[in-house]
Amino acid sequence: MFKKNLKKNNVFVTYAIVVVAYIVVEALLLTGNMSSLMQGLLVPLCTYSLCAVGLNLCVGYLGELSLGHAGFMCIGAFSSAFFSVVMQDAITNSIVRFIIALIIGTAFAALFGFLIAIPVLRLNGDYLAIVTLAFGEIIKNVVNVLYIGYDSTGWHISISSQQALGLAEDGTMVINGAQGITGTPHDSSFTIGVILIIIALIIVHNLTNSRTGRAVMSIRDNQIAAESVGINVKKYKLLAFTISAAIAGSAGVLYAHNLSTLTALPKNFGYNMSIMILVFVVLGGIGNFRGSVIAACILTLLPELLRGLSDYRMLIYAIVLIAMMLFNWAPAAIVWRQKLKAKFKKTGEEA
Amino acid sequence: MSFVLYLINGISLGSVYAIIALGYTMVYGIAKMLNFAHGDVIMIGSYVSFITFSQMGVNPIVSVVMSMVVCTLLGVVIERVAYKPLRKATSPLAVLITAIGVSYFLQNAALLIFGANPVSFTSVVTLSPLKLAGGDLVISGTTIVTIVLCLIIMGCLMIFIKKTKAGQAMLAVSEDKDAAQLMGINVNATIALTFAIGSGLAAIAGVLLCSAYPTLTPYTGSMPGIKAFTAAVFGGIGSIPGALIGGILLGVIEILGRAYISSQLSDAIVFAVLIVVLLVKPSGILGKPMREKV
Numbered sequence: 001m002f003k004k005n006l007k008k009n010n011v012f013v014t015y016a017i018v019v020v021a022y023i024v025v026e027a028l029l030l031t032g033n034m035s036s037l038m039q040g041l042l043v044p045l046c047t048y049s050l051c052a053v054g055l056n057l058c059v060g061y062l063g064e065l066s067l068g069h070a071g072f073m074c075i076g077a078f079s080s081a082f083f084s085v086v087m088q089d090a091i092t093n094s095i096v097r098f099i100i101a102l103i104i105g106t107a108f109a110a111l112f113g114f115l116i117a118i119p120v121l122r123l124n125g126d127y128l129a130i131v132t133l134a135f136g137e138i139i140k141n142v143v144n145v146l147y148i149g150y151d152s153t154g155w156h157i158s159i160s161s162q163q164a165l166g167l168a169e170d171g172t173m174v175i176n177g178a179q180g181i182t183g184t185p186h187d188s189s190f191t192i193g194v195i196l197i198i199i200a201l202i203i204v205h206n207l208t209n210s211r212t213g214r215a216v217m218s219i220r221d222n223q224i225a226a227e228s229v230g231i232n233v234k235k236y237k238l239l240a241f242t243i244s245a246a247i248a249g250s251a252g253v254l255y256a257h258n259l260s261t262l263t264a265l266p267k268n269f270g271y272n273m274s275i276m277i278l279v280f281v282v283l284g285g286i287g288n289f290r291g292s293v294i295a296a297c298i299l300t301l302l303p304e305l306l307r308g309l310s311d312y313r314m315l316i317y318a319i320v321l322i323a324m325m326l327f328n329w330a331p332a333a334i335v336w337r338q339k340l341k342a343k344f345k346k347t348g349e350e351a
Numbered sequence: 352m353s354f355v356l357y358l359i360n361g362i363s364l365g366s367v368y369a370i371i372a373l374g375y376t377m378v379y380g381i382a383k384m385l386n387f388a389h390g391d392v393i394m395i396g397s398y399v400s401f402i403t404f405s406q407m408g409v410n411p412i413v414s415v416v417m418s419m420v421v422c423t424l425l426g427v428v429i430e431r432v433a434y435k436p437l438r439k440a441t442s443p444l445a446v447l448i449t450a451i452g453v454s455y456f457l458q459n460a461a462l463l464i465f466g467a468n469p470v471s472f473t474s475v476v477t478l479s480p481l482k483l484a485g486g487d488l489v490i491s492g493t494t495i496v497t498i499v500l501c502l503i504i505m506g507c508l509m510i511f512i513k514k515t516k517a518g519q520a521m522l523a524v525s526e527d528k529d530a531a532q533l534m535g536i537n538v539n540a541t542i543a544l545t546f547a548i549g550s551g552l553a554a555i556a557g558v559l560l561c562s563a564y565p566t567l568t569p570y571t572g573s574m575p576g577i578k579a580f581t582a583a584v585f586g587g588i589g590s591i592p593g594a595l596i597g598g599i600l601l602g603v604i605e606i607l608g609r610a611y612i613s614s615q616l617s618d619a620i621v622f623a624v625l626i627v628v629l630l631v632k633p634s635g636i637l638g639k640p641m642r643e644k645v
Contacts, residue, residue, distance in 0.1 A: 065444070119630050126385060130584050131629055133577070134622035141619035160613070271577065275387075275451055282448045311463055318456035322433055322449055329445035330436035 011205045014290040015198060021297075022194045041304060043258040045297050046193025047073075047251045052280040052292035053200050054247030059278070060287030061208055062240040063220030064121070065129040069248045070273035071136030072109045074264055076249025077256035078143055078175070080105030081184045084257065085174055086150075088185055098187040102196075102253045109249020110242050112139070117241040121234070133271050143180075143264040149173040180263035181256075188257035196254060197293065200247050204289055207243065216240045283324060352487045357610045358603060363494040363563065365602020366501030370556040371579035372586070372594035373508065374549030380525040380589035381545045382438070387450040388429060389553060390576015391457035394569060396422040396554030397561045398465055401472050411475040419554040426550025427543050429453055435539070454573070461569035474562035493562045500559065504552060505595050512591070521545060525589065578605075581625050587638025596636055601625075 025042065028034045055069045080101035091097040116135050123131055147158045151171030158164040162176060175181055207213045215236045218226040227233050256262050266272060280299055284291030302320065306313035327333050371393060378386045396418045404414035433453050437446040478492025512518035523531040524541045532538050560575060561567050578601060586597025601621055608620035628636065 059444075119626070123629060123633050126379075126588070127584065127629055127633060129385075130581060131626055134581065134625050138619040138622050141616060141622075145613065145615045159616075272573075278444075279448055279451060282442075282444050286442065286444065314459040315456065315463060318452050318459055321452035321455065325445055325449040325452060326433070326436055329440040329442065331439045332436055 010290075011201075014201060014205075014293075017290065018194060018198055018201070018293065022191075025190065037304065037307075041300065042190040043188055043193050043254065045300050046190065046197055047255045047258075048277065048280060048296040048300055049197055049293040050193070050200055050251035050254065051248050051277050052284065052296045053197070053204060053289050054244045054251065055277050056281045056284070056287065056289055056292045057204050057207075057247065058241060058244035059281050061213065061216050061220060062237060062244070064124070064237075064241070065126070065278075066132040066241075066244070067129050067271055067274045067278065068116070068132030068134075068136030068139075069245070069277055070269045070271065071132075071139035072113055072245040072248035073252035073255065073273070074136075074139050074143060074269035075112050076105035076109040076252030077262060077269075078181065078252075078264070079108035080253040081181045081256040081262050082148070082174055084185050084187065085181055085183055088183070094185060094187045097185065098192065098253075098257060101187070101257065102250060105253035105256070106246045106250045109252065110246035113245020113249075114238060114242045117238050117245075121237045121241060133274065136269075136271055136274055140264045140266070140269045143175075143269075144178050146175050147173070147177050148175040178263065180261060182261045184256055184260060184262055186257065186260065188254045193254055196250060200250070201289055201293075203243070203247075212236065212239065279321065283321075283328075353610075356488060356490075357606050359490055359494060359498075361603035361606035362599055363497045363602070364606055365582075365599035366497045367556050367560045367563070367598075368575065368579045368582045368602050369501055369595045369598025370504060370552050370559070371575060372583040372598045373504070373591065374553050374556075375580045376583040376586075376588055376591065376594045377521075377545050377549050379583070381521060382434070382542055383443070384434065384446045385450065385580065386434075386546075386549075387447065387576075388453035388457055389549065390572035390574075390579070391454050391461075392422050392425055392429075392550050392553045392572070393557035393560065393576065394461060394567075394572030395425060395457060396557035397472065397567050397571065398461060399554070400475065400558045401470060401561070401567055404475055405470075405473045411477070415475060415555065415558050418558060419551045422554035422557075423547045423551040426546040426553070429550075430543055430546040435542075438542075458569050458573070465569065467569065469566045469568045472561040472565040472567045474565070475558055476562055491563075493559070497559045497563065500555065501595070504555070505591070508548075508591060517541070517544060578621065581622070584635055585625055585628055587635030589639070590635075590637045593635060593637035600636075 025034070029039070051069060051073055054072075055066060058064055058066045058069070083104045084097055084101045087097060087100075091100070116132070120128060120131050120135070142159070145159050147156075147160075147162055147165055149156050149162075149165050149167045149171050151168040153168060156165040156167055156171070162173065165171075165173075167173070208217070215226070215231050216239070218229075218231060219233050219236055223233060255268075277296075280296040281292050283299065284293070284295030303313050303317050306316055309316060371389065374389050374392075375386060378384065378389070399418035399421045400414050403409040403417050404411055409417070433449050434446055437449055440446060474493050476493045476496045478496060480492055481490045481495060482488070483490065512521060520531070520536045520541045521544070523534065523536055524538055528538055531541075557572070561571070579598065582597035582601040583594050584597070585601060586593030586595070604624050605617050605621050609617035612620060632638075
C-alpha cells in the first residue's frame with residue numbers, strides 16, 4: 001500500500017502538470033472562455049489541493065489517520081484573517097500583507113499542530129483518528145464563541161457574547177462569535193494559490209526524500225524496528241505532524257483571504273471537511289502527492305460539472321465515490337483488472 | 352432539583368447514544384471497520400417512523416417495527432453492496448472512505464425524497480409525564496421510555512451474545528475470523544447479522560432521539576452518529592457494556608455542560624473529556640489493553 005517510487009523525474013512531472021494547468025487556466029481566463037462559476041472555484045481548488053498535500057504527508061508518510069485537519073485550516077484562516085483585518089490600513093501593499101498573514105497563519109497552525117500532537121501521537125490507529133476529530137471539533141466550537149474587539153482602551157476578549165466585551169462607542173469588533181470575521185481583504189488569487197501548491201510540493205518532496213523523511217517512513221513501516229535502530233520516534237512523529245498541520249494552515253490562509261466573511265461552519269471547518277480532504281488523499285493515492293492534487297481538483301469540480309443534473313448531482317457524486325473505491329480497492333476488482341490487462345497484452349502481441 | 356432533572360435528561364440522551372453506539376461497537380468488533388453511514392441509517396429510520404406514524408396515523412408500535420424492518424434491510428444491503436467486496440482490501444482506509452460515500456448517498460437520497468425542510472416529529476411515546484417530589488420534578492414519558500428501553504436492549508443483547516449460538520458465533524468471528532471459519536461458522540452470515548442488529552437498533556435510537564428532539568432533517572443523524580461513535584470509543588470499542596457506560600457518561604456530560612458551563616461549548620466539553628479519558632486510558636474505559644508484539 002505504501003510502495004511508492006521516489007524517482008527524481010517523477011517529481012518534476014508533478015511540477016510540470018501544475019504549471020501547465022496554470023497556463024491553461026490563465027489562457028482560458030484571458031480569452032474569456034471561463035464561466036464566472038469556474039472562476040470562483042479556482043482558489044477553493046488550490047485550497048483543497050494544498051490541504052490534501054498536507055494531510056497526505058500525515059496519512060501517507062507518517063501513517064497516522066488524522067480527521068482534524070479542517071481544524072488546522074480553521075486556525076490558519078482565523079489567525080491570518082485577524083491579522084489582515086487589523087492591519088488593513090497599516091499595510092496597504094496587499095502582497096506584503098498576504099505574505100505576513102501567511103507566515104502568521106502557518107505558524108499558528110504549526111504551533112497548534114505541535115501542541116495537539118504531543119498528547120495525540122501517544123495513541124494509534126482509530127483512537128488517534130477520533131481524538132484528532134475531537135480536537136478539530138473543539139477548535140471549531142471555540143472559534144464560534146470567540147469575541148475579540150478593540151477600542152481606545154485596548155483589546156477586549158470574551159467567550160460569552162458581544163455585550164460582555166464592554167466595548168466603547170468607537171470600538172471595532174474583529175472576531176464576532178458565530179458571525180466570524182468580516183471585511184477580510186481579498187488578497188489571495190489563483191496565482192498565489194498555485195505558487196503555494198508548488199512551494200508545498202517542493203517542501204514535501206524534499207522532506208520525504210531526505211534522511212528525516214526516511215526516518216518518518218521507517219516509523220510508519222515498523223515503529224519498533226525504527227526505535228531499535230536509534231531513531232527518535234517521538235521527534236520525527238511530531239515533526240511530520242507539525243509540518244502537515246502547517247500546510248493545512250496555509251490552505252486556511254488562502255481560503256480566508258478569498259472570502260470577505262469568514263465563519264467557522266460545520267460545512268467549511270467541521271469534521272465533514274476533514275473527511276472530504278481524506279477522501280481526496282485516499283482516492284489520489286496514499287503517499288502520492290500528485291494524486292492528491294489531481295483528486296482534489298477532480299472531486300471539487302465533479303459536483304459543478306454535474307450541475308446540469310441539478311438535484312441528483314450530490315447523489316451521483318456519492319455513487320461515483322463508492323464505485324471508484326470498489327473499483328480501486330476490492331480484491332475481486334483488482335483481479336478482474338489484471339485479467340483484462342493480460343488479455344490486452346495478449347491481443348497486442350498477436351496483432 | 353434542577354440538577355436531578357438535568358441528570359435524568361442526561362441519562363436519557365446518553366441512553367440514545369448508547370443504543371447508537373451499540374451499532375458502532377458491534378460492527379467495529381466484528382468487521383474492524385468504522386461504519387460512518389450508521390448515523391444516516393438512524394435518520395432514515397426516523398423518517399420512516401415519521402411518515403407512518405405522524406402522516407399515515409399507524410399505531411406507534413407498528414410504526415417503530417416498520418422502521419426497524421426498513422433499517423435492518425438497509426443495513427444488510429449496505430453491507431452486501433458496499434462493504435463486503437472490500438473486506439479483504441489491503442488498506443483499511445478503503446472501506447472507511449466507502450462508508451463515507453454511503454453516508455453521502457443516504458443523506459442526499461433523503462434530501463431528494465423527503466426534502467431539505469426540517470419536519471416536526473411527534474413523539475411516539477404517549478405516556479403521561481411522571482411528577483415526583485410534589486410536582487417539582489417532572490420527567491417526560493419519552494425520557495422514561497428511553498432509559499427503560501435502553502436497559503432492556505442491553506440486557507437482551509448480552510443474553511443473546513452469551514446464550515445463543517449466533518451470539519457465540521459473533522464473539523468467535525470478532526476474535527479470529529479465519530479460526531471461526533475453520534470451526535464451521537458462516538462468517539459472512541454472522542457479519543450480515545451484526546449489521547442487521549446494529550441497524551435495527553439504530554431505528555429505535557432514531558425514533559427515541561426524534562421523540563426527545565423533534566426536528567428531523569436529512570442531516571439529523573450525522574452529529575449524534577459521531578457522538579455515539581465517540582461514546583463507543585470512550586467506553587472501549589468492541590465492548591457492549593462499554594457502549595452503555597460511554598453513552599450514558601457522554602449524555603450526562605453534554606447536558607450538564609450545556610446547563611452549567613456554556614450552551615455553545617457543550618460539544619467542545621464532550622470532546623475534551625473524551626481526549627482526557629483516552630490519554631489516561633488509551634483503550635477506553637472497558638476496552639481491552641492493546642498488546643504490542645514484535
